[in-house]
Every structure is written in C-alpha cells, then in structure tokens.
Amino acid sequence: MFRQTRKPNRPGQANRFWLLALLLPLLAACGPQPWNNPYPAAQRGQNILYSSFSERPKHLDPVRSYSSNEYVFLGQIYEPPLQYHFLKRPYDLEPLTAAAMPEVAYFDARGERLPDDAPADRIAWSEYTIRIRPGIRYQPHPAFARDGQGRYRYLNLTEADLARVRTLADFPETGTRELVAADYVYQIKRLAHPRTHSPIQSLMEDYLAHLGEYGRTLAAALNAQQTAGEGNWLDLRRFPLEDVSVVDRYTYRIRIKGKYPQLLYWLAMPFFAPMPWEADRFYAQPGMAERNLTLDWYPVGTGAYMLTENNPNRRMVLVRNPNFHGATYPTEGEPGDRAKGWLDDAGKPLPFIDKVIYSLEKESIPYWNKFLQGYYDVSGVSSDSFDQAIQFTQGGEAELTPMMKAKGIRLVTAVQASIYYMGFNMLDPVVGGDSERARLLRRAISIAVDYEEFISIFANGRGIPAQGPIPPGIFGYREGREGINPYVYDWVDGRARRKPIAEAKRLLAAAGYPDGRDAKTGKPLLIHLDVTGGGPEDKARFDWLRKQFRKIDLQLVIRNTDYNRFQEKMRKGNAQLFQWGWNADYPDPENFLFLLYGPNGKVRRGGENAANYANPEFDALFERMKNMDNGPERQALVDRMVEIARRDAPWIWGFHPRQFTLHHAWYFNAKPNLMAHNTLMYRRIDPQLREKLRAEWNRPVLWPLWVLLAVFVISLVPAVLAWRRRERASAREAD
C-alpha cells in the first residue's frame, strides 16, 4: 500500500514561485491578447460590433418609446411597414415589410371617392391600404412556443412556473410565427391602451377619429376586468377600432380624418411596428413584471436583430435574428456614394454583423480612449477630445489631425435635422407682441447675437447658422442667396454676412431704445434670459451672451434654474427670452413650422410652440401647407411662411448642429442617415483587420514598472540602513 507523503519544500522552491509570479505578466505579454482588452478572449476575431450606452433606455416598448437612445435598439428589432432608403438624399421612404408603398384613397364627407389630386379642403377621409409581404417571421421567443398539441406553452403560467425564471433565457423553449396584418392593427390599438401612455396618442386622436373614444372603452373594460379579478391583459382583438381594419391576412387599412400625408413618415417609426398578441399576453401574466419581464424591456420583432441580453446595469446585446426575412444592400444612392465606397456592398445580403455589444460607459473620456485603442468601432467627438481629433483647413473645412489619419480613422459629417434657437416669449410686454416696436427690438437682438461666433467657440465649428426654422435636407429649405434671412444677413461676395452692429443699433433706436435706454423713461432696457445648467462650462457661454447684448448697449440678465422650474416657467409664460431646440420626427417642413403655429402655443394649449407666436396669416398658410404634397405650390407656401417668421423674428434662429462621427478603418458603410433607425444591418466590419491593429496599438509597456520597482527598492535602502543602525545602537545612543 502506497501512502502519499508531502515532499518537504526545497530551498529554491519559494524563490521559483516568486520568479514565476514576476514572469507571468511577461509571458502573458507574449500571448495574442492585449492585456488591456476589455472583452473576453473568446470574442477574438468574431464579427461583433462594440458600442456603448451611458444611461439605461427608459422604454423599449415601441408604442411608448420616443427617444433616439431607445431607437438605437428598437430600430433593429421592430419593423414598421416603411423605412427610409439608406443612401438616397433627400430622405426617401420605401417599403420595409410592406410589399409596396401604401395605396391612398381620398373620400369626401358623403363617402364619395375623390381623385388623387383633390384639394385638401374637400377631403374628409383618407384611407391607407397597406399590404405586407408574406413569409416574414418573428424572432424566436417563448411567447410563440407550443407544445405537442399545438397549445401555447407559456401563455398560462402560474407563480410556481415562474419560480426559477429571472430572464427570458430561463424559458427553455421558443417558437415563432408568421407576421400578419392583424399584428399591425393590434399595435395601432395599443396607442390608446390606458396602460401604455403612448406619447403620440393625443396627436393621433386628431387623425384617427375614434381613437379617443376607443381609449375610454379600453379603460372601462380594463377596470371591469380587474374588478372581476380576470387579470391585467386586455385582448385588443376583442375590441374593434373603427379607424383600422384587417382586410385580409396580409393587408390592413388605416382610415384618417382629412388629408395627412405625414402619416407615411409615422408609418416608418416604431409606433406603427407590429405587435403579436401572444407577446402582449405573455408579458401581461402575473409575476412577469415583478421579474422585470415586460415588453418595455424585452422587445419581440421581425427585424435583423433581436435583443438577447438586456442588463441595463452592465450591457445589452443584439444578436442576428435567425428568422430574419432577408434584405440586400441598396444598389443606388446619391452622387458621390460610389466614390466613398458606400456602394461597394451593393446587392449583398444583410445584415453583415453577427452581434452588437453595448456596454455601460458613463463617461466620455474612457469611451474616447477605448475608441483610440480600437475597442470601440465608432465614436462621436466630444469637446474634450475635439482638438485631438479635428483640425480646420485654411478654407474652414474640418479634417482629421495627423494622429487620427495615422491610425486610419475616418471622419463623416452630416448636418442634423435639428435646430437650437433662442425664443422670445411673444406674450411678454417688452419683447413680445405684434407691435412694430417689439418687432424691431427682436430683429436688433437677432443681429447682435453672433451665432457664427457661437458655433466657432462653443460648438467647435460643428454647426451652420440657421436662416429660418427649416434645416438643410428638409423640403422647403433654400440654399444660397435666396435662402438667407434678409433681416439679419446681407449677401456679400457670394456668401451670407451678418449685418453690422450699427444696423442693430439703428433698429434698436427705431424701436424706442436709443443707446439701450427706453426713450420715454430713460431707464436702461434689461432683457431676461432663462436658462438651465449652471456648471463651470456654462459660465463662459453666459459671459459670451452678455457680451452680445452689450454690443448694442442692452443688459442681459441670466436667470439660471433647473430644468423642472424652467419648464414650469415656459408653461406659465413667465420667461422673456429662452433657449430651446427641436429634433425632427420626420423630414417634412410641417414638423418644424408647427413649432410656430399659433394653436400650438405652450401657454394656452400646452403645445410645442414655446414662443407662443401667433400670426393669423402664418397659421392660415400652415393649415394649407401641412396637408399638401411636396411640390412648387407647397414650396411657395413654405417660402411665404418662412418670410413671415423672419420678419416677425419670434426666434433668434440659432444654428443647425453638424454631427461629426469617427470610425476606424475596419468599419464600412458609415454613411450617416439621421432619419432611419434600422441602419445597423447596413454596417460592416473587418474583424481580422481590427484584431491586427488592436494588437499593434496595445502592446504592454512594462519598463516603467521595473523603473518604479527599482526606485522603490533604492528608496528603501536608507530606511533599512537606519533601522539596522537603530537596532544595533545602545540605549543611550538610541535616545
């Protein structure tokens, strides 16, 4: 019988252990994986795109979500019937799950069919008939799972069934089914569901005639159902909504009041994506919400990707949907796309990328540094890193710095369909109103506030001064001489030049404020600006604003407040001058001009017209323009409206921001599309090139560690000597 005995430690054994511990980092350095790689070695060389999120998405339910940081996910998962062409500009709608663009029919009040070019005021009803493509299937999901008898596996769960469930992955079985027209109808009904709080419910009630009443019906039904103890799930299939109907398995119809061409844009947004009733029922079961299993956290769609991990505390993961119906990369775009390589993948099957990992990254500095190390594929340019990344040519064009170029990083820019502006409260007795005096005062201030300088100083040149409410790329925007705001700019040497301060002072004097003082009372004119944000970085901005007003001898008083109080002031009309912005929902002038439409006034109607601007002529033109199809007649109306707004100057028009995006050499098809949400499937990466460059850029540098160790050891020598001396000293010496 053998007995294992422990060998005594040999003298050199301990030393070898420490030697190994010291050499281990060196040995690891020789391996293929850089030490600072934040991703597991198993992901090496995989076709994975790496991105981040800084705050958890609030809603992933398509009927509730209305935020760009949520559309990053939703756009890849849910498929509304229409989409924006990835490459074409101006933005062009095309079918997504629809077999063709919707057929639109107009009817008068008697129900008689009208010709397609019937004037809008004769149209009482419009019908949109949408036929979707057969054969589209949902992503694998437990809501669709069935047992051997064809019964739904997980639609009648008990608390006991859910005892061990924490995530969707805990349901062992999944299923799928074909997308049908009824799913789109179900989702439109959900706009009025009393529990969903859809932000567009009230807007849609203006067009879907019975939606408001439908919401009340659902609320009463839900109440009765809960009182009877029959659970929380309302089967919307049992509650017909007159405005939407299923024509056949693949066709549905939407009936709206009057003419509303912008409905097509809404049909490209997740609000109108399909919702299978099984998913609604699945998540409505008791015990699901308690486990964070809700439609708001786990979307169910037909898109190119599906959300397989949703841990807002750490990361979110999109994976290629195995049931995706397929799509191909577009074969045509706008001029210049081919030269930029944005048509190199024409006709190839989509999506290109297998998986996207979004990691929680709360601060911009670590994100930027990881981008430079190759651990993120795409990055914006923050103010902190702007000088490191971008320089301007003598002609004022932005280009990459030599360091960025050396890394093969590329820059793409695009003017956003947004506007940042300063608004005058038109209800204010000094700056507001329709008097010539107030109008001249507003125009004088508009000239004085130099937004070219603002863009240069505070936006690092990332923006273009606005000449009116409509940004470039939106129908109605005019370029060049005919596009300038003649009340603020002159056309000089082929470009817009801000009018001189002398002109602003002349207007100010004409308004009754010579040298910035009220001509009647002699008192200096104080203008109050309400702003939010009081950080150190804002101080420079506020100083700059005061300087702009001082140029025309006006005193600017800045009232800084938190966003809640600011909103309250805006709702009550207590502000005089304020800063605000707007991002387009869709590329139509109506989506900007409605911000100046009188009946949308914030104080009186709680609308989005924060300036409370009201001009009867403008309002009348808006009502005509909003329902028209794009064309010369509509352009003429838009031109007139913009002219009225420029003349009345309810806003200092501010600027349209320009988006700067950087991407690495291994990232392809980077063309920005600021309207489309499902752009991920068009992007492509070269993982091998990424691995090679990551390894090159991230070799560990160890010599400073050895130097540090040496310095530490050397600094110990006098201490050790002193200690030995003290230990050997006699008591008298030690004292």
Next chain:
Amino acid sequence: MFAYIVRRVLYAIPILIGVNLLTFTLFFVVNSPDDMARMHLGVKRVTPEAIEKWKAERGYDKPLLYNERAEGLQRFTATIFFEKSVSLFAFRFGRADDGRDIAWDIRQRMWPSLAIAIPTFLLGILVNITFAMLLAFFRATYIDVWGVVLCVILMSISTLFYIIGGQYMVGKLLHLVPISGYDSGTNAFKFLVLPIVIGIISGIGAGTRWYRTIFLEEINKDYVRTARAKGLSELRVLFRHVLKNAMIPILTGAVVIIPLLFMGSLLLESFFGIPGLGSYTIDAIQAQDFAIVRAMVFLGSVLYIVGLVLTDISYTLVDPRVRLE
C-alpha cells in the same frame, strides 16, 4: 450585550423615520410629482392627461404629507409619504419609476460595488497602517518629514485626478489593464486592479497621517517604555504592543465603514464603468426616480446604524475593559 443591541435597534426606528422624512422633504422641495412624470414621459408631446394618468398609476396623485380631504387617520395615511415609506421598513423597496424591481437591481449591483470596496478597504488599511508604522518608527528623521510631506501632497490631489491620471498612464499609455468596463467572475480581475490601486493610493495620504498620529500618541506611553526596557526590538514593540493598543481608534474609523461598502463609490464606478450601487443612486437622482432614491437613502441609513453597533461590539473584543450594558 443582547439587551444593548435590542435597545440600539429600537433607537434606530425613529432615526430611520426622521431620515425618511428628511429625504422625502428634500426630494419634493426640488421635484414635484408633475416633474417626475414629465421626466419619465419624455419632453416631446407630453399632455396634461398623460401626466395625470402617470401619477395616478404610481400613487403620486395624492397629497404629499397631509390629506385634507380624507377622514381620521387617513389624513396621514392616504398620502404619498406614508404609502411610500411604510413598505421600506419591511425592506420592500418596490419598483422604480421605469418599472424595474429595485431589490433585484440592488442585489445585482452590490456585488460589483463590493468587488471594489472590500479589497480597497482591506488593502488600504494594511498599506496605511504599514506606512504609518514606518513613519512612527522613523519619527523625527528625514524619512518621517518627507513621508508626511508626501502624505500632504497625496491628500491634496483630487480623486478625479488619480482616476483620469491612472487611466491615462496605466490603461492608455502602458496598456496594462482595460481603461474601463466590468465582467463577472474571474474575468472581473483585470477591470478591478486599477480602480482598487487608485482607491488605495488616493486614501494613503489621509489614512497614513491619521494612523501615524494614533501611533505617536501611543508610542510615548509608559507601557511602551517598559517594553523597550525589557529589551524588545522596536519592530516588536510597534507591532505587538503599540498596534494592539491603538486598535480602538482604528476600529472607530474602520468598522463603521464596513456596512457602507455596499453603497459603492460614485466616482470610481462612473469612470471605470462599473455597474455598482454608487452610480445607481446618482442615476436615480438625475432621473428624479424617487423610489430608488428613498430606497438607497434608507438602506444607507440602516447600514450606517449597523456599522455603529458593530463598532461598539468590536470595542468589547479588543478592549476587555469595555462592557456594553
């Protein structure tokens, strides 16, 4: 001791009610239920009806502290304060405004917080005591003088500088560890090294000076002179006698912190992308999510009280003269 602990637990109840009332008041001085609804519903196309519906669903449609329309006791119980506070005492934190289970999020997030906080705390104490001992050993020599100067310098530098500097030096220039991020299990090690080292270094200045003062106070006492007179080496005097007798002030500062380690570190977690409880609280404040804020403040208060009780108990362990009665 049992009676003492029971008494302290009973004392804790009014303290927790007070803390809860204070949190409630401070929160609703800055945010109204309407503000919370608007923050949650977004900035675009929010109607007054949607706001009212949101408040009603979450119980924010009631008066804050006193319900004039109610009768009897309901004047106090049919209020936001009462309804949102009572469940806390049963440690039922409820759901965040976005519908997520707060207790589940806390359970998820406390591990990353602990993964940084415990090593930083333990190693920090070890390093600080070692350095403080070293300075005490070399008291009144150039090593002591320059050591104190170094401590003052280290204390004067902002934690943010250590973080950004550390990320820049170690992560960006030397490529030794990831700049930020987190993973579970053993994969977490490479993400934790740098924040832990930074956490320790940023605490060395204050910690070492504090312990040095304690040791110097002890080192001049009679029992130390006696120990030296017996012929013990200075190292033995310091580590066997001085350290033992300096434990009470050390424990005062250290044990009370232990329960609060759960609450995480805001700056370290934010900059290193570590999904702990520190960033959870700040995110909730920014998102005006009262449910999370009150839960975290309540939890912090409970843990602080637990820390104080533990400190008292630890006295009895290190000093037999102390009795809890």
